[in-house]
Amino acid sequence: MLALFNLGGGEIILILALLLLMLLVPAVVIAVVLLIVRATRKTSYGPPTTASPPSQSSRSENLVMIKCQSCGKLNGQDAKFCQECGRKL
Numbered sequence: 637m638l639a640l641f642n643l644g645g646g647e648i649i650l651i652l653a654l655l656l657l658m659l660l661v662p663a664v665v666i667a668v669v670l671l672i673v674r675a676t677r678k679t680s681y682g683p684p685t686t687a688s689p690p691s692q693s694s695r696s697e698n699l700v701m702i703k704c705q706s707c708g709k710l711n712g713q714d715a716k717f718c719q720e721c722g723r724k725l
């Protein structure tokens with residue numbers, strides 16, 4: 637009786653341990669996946685924030701600056717002649 641009882645207790649402990657593992661392992665896996673996804677999202681969000689300033693500067697250049705057709709020099713919007721080669725804009 638005592639031996640059977642001890643065996644039963646050991647089996648219950650093993651089942652509980654297996655249940656805990658079955659609950660803990662997916663939780664740990666989900667946590668790791670979430671961390672990886674957050675890390676990849678942070679890295680993916682980085683380039684757009686660094687890429688937005690150049691686009692804004694290019695927009696301002698397109699609005700304010702006039703590109704010389706002969707030498708490619710960017711001149712002010714009010715400039716009538718190129719500051720680099722003197723060509724009429």
Ligand SMILES: [Zn+2]
Pocket residue numbers: 704705706707708709718719720721722723
């Ligand atoms: Zn020019």
